[in-house]
Amino acid sequence: MPGKKVTVVGAGFYGSTTAQRLAEYDIFDTVFLTDIIEGKPEGLALDLNQSRPIEGFQTKVVGVTTGTDGSGYEQTAGSDIVIITAGLPRKPGMSRMDLIETNAKIVRSVAEQVAKHSPEAVVIVVSNPLDEMTALTAIATGFPKARVIGQAGMLDTARFTNNVAEAADVPVSSVTTLTLGSHGDTMVPVPSACSVDGKPLSEVLDQATIDELVDRTRNGGAEVVALLKTGSAYYAPSAAAARMARAVAEDSGAVMPVCTWVDGEYGISGVYLGVEAEIGAGGIRKVVERDLTDTELAGLKEAAEAVRAKQADVADL
Numbered sequence: 001m002p003g004k005k006v007t008v009v010g011a012g013f014y015g016s017t018t019a020q021r022l023a024e025y026d027i028f029d030t031v032f033l034t035d036i037i038e039g040k041p042e043g044l045a046l047d048l049n050q051s052r053p054i055e056g057f058q059t060k061v062v063g064v065t066t067g068t069d070g071s072g073y074e075q076t077a078g079s080d081i082v083i084i085t086a087g088l089p090r091k092p093g094m095s096r097m098d099l100i101e102t103n104a105k106i107v108r109s110v111a112e113q114v115a116k117h118s119p120e121a122v123v124i125v126v127s128n129p130l131d132e133m134t135a136l137t138a139i140a141t142g143f144p145k146a147r148v149i150g151q152a153g154m155l156d157t158a159r160f161t162n163n164v165a166e167a168a169d170v171p172v173s174s175v176t177t178l179t180l181g182s183h184g185d186t187m188v189p190v191p192s193a194c195s196v197d198g199k200p201l202s203e204v205l206d207q208a209t210i211d212e213l214v215d216r217t218r219n220g221g222a223e224v225v226a227l228l229k230t231g232s233a234y235y236a237p238s239a240a241a242a243r244m245a246r247a248v249a250e251d252s253g254a255v256m257p258v259c260t261w262v263d264g265e266y267g268i269s270g271v272y273l274g275v276e277a278e279i280g281a282g283g284i285r286k287v288v289e290r291d292l293t294d295t296e297l298a299g300l301k302e303a304a305e306a307v308r309a310k311q312a313d314v315a316d317l
Helices: 013-025 040-049 096-117 130-141 153-168 207-218 220-228 235-249 294-314
Strands: 005-009 030-035 060-065 081-084 122-125 148-150 179-181 187-189 254-263 269-280 283-288
Touching: 005 013, 005 096, 013 030, 013 040, 013 235, 030 040, 040 060, 081 096, 081 235, 096 122, 096 130, 096 294, 122 130, 122 235, 130 148, 130 254, 130 269, 130 294, 148 269, 148 283, 153 179, 153 207, 153 220, 153 235, 153 254, 153 269, 179 294, 187 207, 187 294, 207 220, 235 254, 235 269, 254 283, 269 294
Parallel strands: 005 030, 005 081, 030 060, 081 122, 122 148
Antiparallel strands: 148 254, 179 187, 179 269, 254 269, 269 283
């Protein structure tokens, strides 16, 4: 889609890798990459632009240093999509919730600048703790709920799929999985939606193995953090955020597990939660409900109540 602009806020590993993926899709006119570290986004943009003749894409990457006073954001004005990666990553031993106060201040200030300069944008939030930061972004921008989406379900589902493929020793393309709920302790894997080569997961792996894989998926981010020691995952997370942005840019109607506002679906109302949704140019077209088992539905409702309490708290952060 020539003429389309997308902004990635935060030029750390997550943000810069997301910008690279978006540029290489070659469907945007411009990808803006911002950061508060002077020169960093400009340097990364220069490097990415120099890869264009090799990779064969035309999208221009523009680096923008932003100030805490909001200076610089005017260069990103009129962005169709904004991906917020800003905030501190986890350190080993930290939970996503440990980041809430620090990242709330950062995300709130970013969201206010986005609303000011790109009032029609669809915003994709990836900062942790994810469900709470998505709710906070909706509050701080004042945007319609459909235009503020969180990235988590795509990532958790990809981790679950990869874990199952390795355990069953099959290609990842043979495996279908799904996770709903929150990004964290109340993540809800959906066994009834999981299969290997079309066979139910329970026919391929024993229950103890499935439980182990679910647990590994739930702690997937912490596993990477513990191994890296500095920083957190970014290859898989950036792939997920970029695919969501692509669905918006192409108005594709793709159905993806994302964090979105749930209002009546599954008997749950008034909370940002990980569910499947159809994505288009205006953000979320609709939440897609599937038949869940009683256990899965109970897990989803439990996740909703767990994040509801924390999302109520972020309004004051």
